Amino acid sequence: MTGIEINNKEEKKTEKSSVKKKISFQTPKGMRDLLPEEYVFWDKALSAASDIADFYDFGRIETPVLEHSALFSHGVGMGTDIVEKEMYILKTKGGDSLALRPESTAPVMRSFIEHGMSHLPQPVKLWYFGPHFRHENPQAGRYRQLYQVGFEIIGGEPDPIFDAEIIITAVRFVEKMKIKKILLEINSIGCRQCRNAYKKKLQDFYRKTTASASKRKNRLVCKDCERRLELNPLRLLDCKDTNCAELRESAPSILDSICSPCREHFKEVLEFLDIVKIPYALNPYLVRGLDYYNRTVFEIFTEGGGGALGGGGRYDYLAEMIGGKNTPAVGVALGIDRIVNFLKEKEINYEPKRKERVFIAHVGDAAKRKAFALIEELYKNGIKTSSALGKDSLQAQLKVADRLNCPIALILGQKEVYEETIIIRDMKTGTQENVPTGKVAEEIKRKLYGK
């Protein structure tokens, strides 16, 4: 198995050189910290996904971050970039070869088989949200630790209505993230029979054209495509190299080659999309980079949004490829990093929930103790607090309250401790009033929530 061995030489070299130099650590290449400002978007994505999943009746699943690497070589396919070049693989002390999951469709199907979910009412609808790992070349919108949300419909019949349902679920999720101009590209890559016949046609076309070109010492396709021609010819169609893209214009189209049951299936998927008025564009070059797909494949873009925000398709053979029985299935994965990047570029912001937060300020040691206890009292009343209890100066504390946009500050000084009262300060107007300590929770609820 190829892939990236964890603790590779490159990392060992940096370890050695960091001993001599002053030690300083940064996130590994292609990986990043998600800081609180960024996490507002992540929280929004998770809650949007959870709402959509609840509406369309998907149950949440969490599979381990590590899986046996063979799951991906069998499921995703040896000829794919993910398995061939991008997996982080580690050997355990027991000698197992494990991979950081590069995607979750194969793990979810593994779980479906392992837990006998074929005995549940079919199909089973599952969704996930979490980090995935691919050793790709980092660039805009391409990370080595990437977050995906995914929806899968597994089992039952290979009914085209489920393909449409998955697409609708994905579109509704993207809409809920406030992305408006959604572009859906769709294609069918047929079944085992018609796809194999098409692959041969494609290979014949490429072999003939590239052979006559090489006689003229002319290279028509890139090095990767020369390999793909033998290993995974469908991938010749979605190569981004300009020469390859030019040549494919004259290649035979897959939509002319699929068999009539596949054609009928595809037609019905499109009809279901028409019923719910989801617009789409046919793209006969769309094949997707993973081996497990058959029939419907699709990708979701937004205007001016760079790469795909998500993609998916039908994968009826995956269960058999990883040792299960024939199980029709269809799913989608959406890239949270890309969706968030797009939202930030467009300056679409989600309000952090600051409005309901009360700031606790103190003057003096006795008041500090009382403030510390007050926070717990407010916790029991469901009131969120912020504070800067390490600071002594009231002015410095109120500055923090201002920066945090807290609408109300509660101030405790020596006098208030003695009299068992608290000052409630309106941070906007600066007006203050004294209330008995026992009434403070009630008073804040009235001010913040009008209760």
Ligand code: AMP
């Ligand atoms: P895939 O699993 O390759 O079909 O990818 C599904 C979606 O995940 C893509 O449409 C992207 O939005 C996102 N994605 C894939 N690879 C990366 C990456 N390296 N960095 C960030 N997002 C990614």
